Amino acid sequence: MADSKFSFLVMNIVLLIAFIGLANIVFGLHRLFFAAEFLFLGIMMLVALVSMFSIHNDIKFGWTLMSFSLFLILMDLLFIYLLKKPQSGLLLPAAVSGLIGFLISVMNIQGEEAGRESGKKTGSVRKEFKPGKYIASKTGKKFHSPKCDWAKKVKKQNAVWFNTKEEAQKAGYKADDCV
Structure with missing residues (x-):
């Protein structure tokens, strides 16, 4: 420069x-x-x-x-x-x-x-994003299945992904009805 x-x-x-x-x-x-x-x-x-x-x-x-x-x-x-x-x-x-x-x-x-x-x-560096099986919002209290209507409302910048229910529960989230 x-x-x-x-x-x-x-x-x-x-x-x-x-x-x-x-x-x-x-x-x-x-x-x-x-x-x-x-x-x-x-x-x-x-x-x-x-x-x-x-x-x-x-x-x-x-x-x-x-x-x-x-x-x-x-x-x-x-x-x-x-x-x-x-x-x-x-x-x-x-x-x-x-x-x-x-x-x-x-x-x-x-x-x-x-x-x-x-x-x-x-070549350019590409960041890959592989979501987990469950999604929660940083600002929310519940985690959802990705196909759930509530999961679709989670903003990308607030999304937190988990591979298992146990991971989500350890992070302090409760399971929603769609799980």
Whole structure:
């Protein structure tokens, strides 16, 4: 659990650096290219918000969505660099933090898959419940046969089962008419 909290914290810092760098670069662009990149920046911020919410709440697709969004941000930074060669000093920190975040999210995806596979191999522990021949309520004074109408009224959380009449009588219960 501490590892997931640490990954969540690091991912928040990575996103902060990546989005500050990307926003600085986008605001240095002009006209139609600015409008398209500004729209892309807004969409990526919303996607990052949804993925961070799902990561925080342990929803399955959180890390996958985060790695996808960071991959798109890295491709966008490469696209901007190849077309405009921006003079901003934040391109390299944004790209490095995006790459670090991408690697962290991929490692968390692989960790979740390994956890699911190991969970399948071990099998789940199943609690078996085998009732006895007689039932009584913790709050009652009599014990009953399981087919008795009164026995059907006993709540499961209050049910006490006995294998023999003697066990029930030793526990302080009296036999009902249905026994």
